[in-house]
Amino acid sequence: MRDGKDLDVSGVLLAWYDRHARDLPWRVGPADRAAGMCPDPYRVWLSEVMLQQTTVAAVRDYFHRFTARWPTVEALAAAPDEQVMGEWAGLGYYARARNLLKCARTVAGEMGGRFPASHDALRGLPGIGPYTAAAIAAIAFDQPETVLDGNVERVMARFHDIHDPLPAAKPLLKERAAALTPMRRPGDYAQAVMDLGATICTPRSPACGICPLRDPCLARASGTAAELPKKSPKKPKPTRHGYVYLARRGDGAWLMERRPDKGLLGGMLGWPGSDWTAAPAEAPPFGAEWQSLGEDVRHTFTHFHLVLKVRTAVLPDGLQPEGFKIVGKHEFRPSDLPTVMRKAYDLWRGQ
DNA sequence: GACCCGTGGTA
DNA sequence: TTACCAAGGGT
Secondary structure, three states, X not given: OOOOOOOXXXXXXXHHHHXXXXXXXXOOOHHHHHOOOOOOHHHHHHHHXXXXXXXXXXXXXXXXXXXXXXXXXXXXXXXXXXXXXHHHOOXXXXXXXXXXXXXXXXXXXXXXXXXXXXXXXXXXXXXXXXXXXXXXHHXXXXXXXXXXXXXXXXXXXXXXXXXXXXXXXXHHHHXXXXXXXXXXXXXXXXXXXXHHHHHOOOOOOOOHHHOOOOOOOHHHHHOOHHHXXXXXXXXXXXXXXXXXXXXXXXXXXXXXEEOOOOOOXXXXXXXXXXXXXXXXXXXXXXXXXXXXXXXXXXXXXXXXXXXXXXXXXXXXXXXXXXXXXEEXXXXXXXXXXXXXXXXXXXXXXXO
């Protein structure tokens, strides 16, 4: 531990945030917040869910499209599942979209359209875990909750020069983060630590020279900042293989399927296909002269690499195999597809 | 704690 | 090209 010197860490970070806060579409900046403005809890919740394991750059356009189409939690709750899943397509981690809808319908149907303000009540809602509950309570309701995300973990590990590997070190890092959380402006403080981690105290090549915490930072003093936080070694990704079948009717309609809610790409639209395993068997949705595409789809998921062989055929008029759906030429939007399925379509289109 | 769950940017 | 990484949550 460090000694008991007067370290006004939260004061330093808030002063830095007042000058350097990024202008984000879901954020009420420090000046407006000083004037008494608070961000809309709906927008805070939506942005925080989108930002789970996802970069600000990737979220921006999705956030604009969602809020333009569904400006309130009631509007989102009333939306059909397929529209929401389609709008989420490409952003990844599709369980977030399914839980987003569940949560919106709970808030709209049982809570009068108002998000609860307490961490514990928020924590019970679908898709809201420890981090997101703390973030909404702090940012939307200015409660002194401690957020612990990847940024805060990194900043705390470096500030205190903690070498214990993640994720085992989480409780210790949370304890250190809680000790620094102020009663004054906790919402701005939470965003300040995360902004610091995102822009200065970055995973690689941290900009220690311009960091507002460079003097009290123990890792900066030890020269260990760039190697923290330590992480437990991760398992290598195996490669799986599979087949997908693109069948188009003469009028331009496609044979597709809605994937089951559980599991990979759950609830999303996709092409009929085989299992994805080391050596899958072909599994065409109907008998036909299936043609091979010259190139395979390559895609990497969280825990495996995938190589897909693409087969194409003409879908006979009047045929709709059991368990599949016909998507008309004018209803079909490639942007409704998860990326791996869109890659197969792009490959077909390029042939 | 272990495992599952996407994607695009970056070195 | 490969591997790592990001405002995590659910089971």
